[in-house]
Amino acid sequence: MLRKTHLALAISAAMLLNGCSDAPEKQTTQVEATDKASAKATSTNDISQNPFFQEWNTPFGAPPLGDIKTAHFLPAFKQAIVEHKKEIDAITENERPADFDNTIAAMELAGSTLTKVAQVFGNLANTESNDEMQSLQREISPMLTRHRSEIRMNEALFKRVAAVYDNRKSALLNAEQTRLLERVYNSFVRSGAKLTGEQRAEFAKINERISALTTEFGQNALNDSRAFTMVLEESDLAGLPQTQRDAAAAAAAARDLPGKYVITLNRSSVQPFLEFSDRRDLREKAFKGWANRGDNDNEFDNKAIIAEIVELRAKRAQLLGYKHHSEYVLTNSMASKPETAMDLLLKVWEPAVAKAEQEREWIQELMAAEGVTHKLEPWDWRYYAEKVRKAKFDLDQGQIAEYFELNNMIEAQFYTAERLFGLKFVERTDIPVYNPVVRVWEVQDKSGKAIGLFYGDYYARSTKRSGAWMSSFRSQQKLAGDVKPLILNNMNLNKPAEGEPTLMSYSDAVTLFHEFGHALHGLLSNVTYPTLAGTSVPRDWVEFPAQLFEHFIAQPEMLKKFALHYKTNEPMPAELLERIKQAGTFNQGFATVEFTASALVDMAYHQLTDVKDLDVRAFENKVLGDYGKPEEIIMRHRSTHFGHIFAGGYSSAYYAYMWSEILDADGFDAFLEKKDIFDKETAERLYQFIYSRGDTLDYFEAYQGFRGRKPTTDALLRNRGLD
Structure with a gap:
């Protein structure tokens, strides 16, 4: 964003x-x-x-x-x-x-x-x-x-x-x-x-x-990501659930490789492979391909580019009278200064490392019980973590994915928007699109008046950047008339074979809701001036509306209504819901370390004042070694493909996701305290102070208008199991 x-x-x-x-x-x-x-x-x-x-x-x-x-x-x-x-x-x-x-x-x-x-x-x-x-x-x-x-x-x-x-x-x-x-x-x-x-x-x-x-x-x-494709035979698929096999077969068919299976570096392809494949040699190959994007000493290598960007950003900040780029960025944010952002990251880092070390012990105990003698490596963590998850909570991620079908999840996000804000979504087939897979809906308010269009582009392809994001073809404003927003959500799900359902992981479903939260921030914008419209706010505020919206798909009443088995259409069993709830904080040490490591490296790059001969690999290792990062966990985004900070707008601001999580965790508690996740008064304040306001109100004032008080970190630590 x-x-x-x-x-x-x-x-x-x-x-x-x-x-x-x-x-x-x-x-x-x-x-x-x-x-x-x-x-x-x-x-x-x-x-x-x-x-x-x-x-x-x-x-x-x-x-x-x-x-x-x-x-x-x-x-x-x-x-x-x-x-x-x-x-x-x-x-x-x-x-x-x-x-x-x-x-x-x-x-x-x-x-x-x-x-x-x-x-x-x-x-x-x-x-x-x-x-x-x-x-x-x-x-x-x-x-x-x-x-x-x-x-x-x-x-x-x-x-x-x-x-x-x-x-x-x-x-x-x-x-x-x-x-x-x-x-x-x-x-x-x-x-x-x-x-x-x-x-x-x-x-x-x-x-x-x-x-x-x-x-x-x-x-x-x-x-560089395009240059990697791992072509597999059926004999290479041991451990993979049927949904992953089908996705790999569809990827191979798209490349005219009948009878083969393809794993790509798209997260929705490579991450499930790392979780389920019994073939350690192939997991290592896939992991290294994923981790080393932009760091292969080839024509697409990004290390020299990073060094020059960091040096130029430091010089630019100093020309304006700032100590470094981080100070330049954060003086224009909610955090207001680098010390505040670093304080948050370090408060989370220490308990996250402790929890990750506990998770590592569980994994090593399981490996020992299975007679595994090799050292735990980064390409092993997800695989054995899934085994631990299954052993402790009897949870199989492949089984869970059978309840998260794309069309049901789209319906779920629309239902949530209707219950909260009275919105209605009517699919249109007469709106021009840039690719046949793109779908478009007219968005109507409570009175039936159209307020904009919502585009959904959900599938991965070689022409598309990775990840998930919200953008727009047009932003809302009133200065030039009643200008209605045209908002676009992108994801990178594996496209199934013709006629097959699009199944997604629970994590993908959460991401779908996250990006739709951004979309609502753009669609519900109600301001006069385009500069202040929708998502045109600081990084550490813009993620709050999106991350708050994520919470709705995790609620039992939503899962009962929309988490339907793709074959039988039966709702997720109550006992499976309970096991998911019990496992809610499992592997959160790993996930938090993975994220916070990236944020710490981002801050370290952009607090440099004199940049000479920057060695990217050595810099990453030095920064994270000093913080005591477990060696079995790498950064969620290694520098050479860290598009948020080197090709996007999050330089010295990747911490914003964690900052916003304080707000969204504490903010969603406002609904839980009412014992109604669609409480009308709370939803009205959410619309009035958050989703409709763009950048027309001081952010702390806006939050207190919605919540009635300042935020606390209690809910964040609780939700991640770090309290």
Whole structure:
């Protein structure tokens, strides 16, 4: 999730390519097919024929994705930048004294075409990537960064912004206008507007270089992941549940490998393999492929890129007067300073390590009982942890997956939104999509009025970055009329064979709910100004609405209603529900160490002040060795594929997931205390203070408005079994 101003939204959306994809198969996407079919019919350099400069006569004014070709993007970006510059010139050349309407509001309206182009491009670059799109990204990324720098360092424009800011107390602004003014002014300052002379030029040059490097990082991670495919025979499948075998067979069929089975580096493919495969040699191969993405000393290696990014971020922060990049980032967050974030991480780290050591003892006891003599290695942990889980709680993850079918889980998330906020979701088949697997729903409020569209893209493919995320084709606002949001959720589930159900792990179901929580944050946004809309908030606040929504799928009444066996449609048995509940904190030491290790390394990189000859492997080992990380557990995201911080918006902010977990665990207790997970009064406060507010309210004030008090860490530690 990225924090964006209206202008930054346009720029960051186009640059965003983070994480990696899962397989090397070549697919022809809808976008590519359209390109080939009509390449001769349309001159893509003719702006009058470019879809971005024509009226979109589609339902909701949704992007006409079937008409947009890859070749349309570059001329559209160039023309949109020209238009945006003219709009900025009109603001700076206004002879009237600067005020909120003719400067701040005018800036909000400016660049709308650029935002439109960038949002479509950013989504397709993340989901339908190919050589042409990647080449285009590398060209567009620095171009947009230059454009942003020119605007943020436009002295005449900043002079007007500063004048409005200096006169804010006498301007009779409302609370939302005041919030917007403060954000715009701070954005200019943090973008170098107060720098002079050579410093301005150096700052702009650093930004442009970082932009190019982060784009290259994401593409390397994607391409290195594609380069790995583990092709198996039926004799290699010992231990794998039928659902995993079916998914591997479907992946092989997609690569024209009949009779074979394929494991990719997509998490939904490789993680179950590590949990269930009896073949230790193959587990080791898969694990090392997964762990070493971007660290294979090949053309897609990311180590040198990381060293340069870290060095440039440190220099940029120091140009602005900050000690290091972490201080620069966190002064604009809920935590407010690195020490606060580190305090949280260390409070969690110590009990997590202790719990992981207990879990390791359980695993080693089981290994000894089975006569296993080899040392416990990282590629063994998940496998033996599943054996311990089954022995202690009689839980089989493969059996659990049989109750989590995708369509039922989609229905479950819609049901939750209806019970909480009165929303209704009506599937539409007349909305243009970029790939046939994408589904679209019209979202209606209690009165039946449409409030936006929700797109769901749930399956992995080689053209798609890994992971799960929420993004948008359009954000909500009222300044330019009643602009309705167009929100997109992405996941990377294994696509089953034709006619077969899409089964998912319990963890995948939680992720589905998490991303839908982000989607609701965008769909329910009810603000005037686009910069303040929806998810345009700091990292350590943006995860709170999403993580709170996760809790609903874990509740017994939800599982009874929607966790239905894919064959019999029978609900999950009560005794299985009870065993799941009892095992709720099992292996949480491992999971917490895995996550917190990544957050600690992120903070360590970005608190460096003098970066020279950075050895990425040695740095990881030194940082985590000093903290006493168990050697059998690695970082959830090793640096070389850590797209959150080196290709996304979470640098020095990966801790935000843990910070938000304090809020979501404590916040969901508000429903539990009412003994009704859909309590109307609590849901109304959740809507009023959280989901609808965007960035119009101080975050601590918003939380206390919802909860009635400040948050505590009690529920977080309890839920993770660390209390």
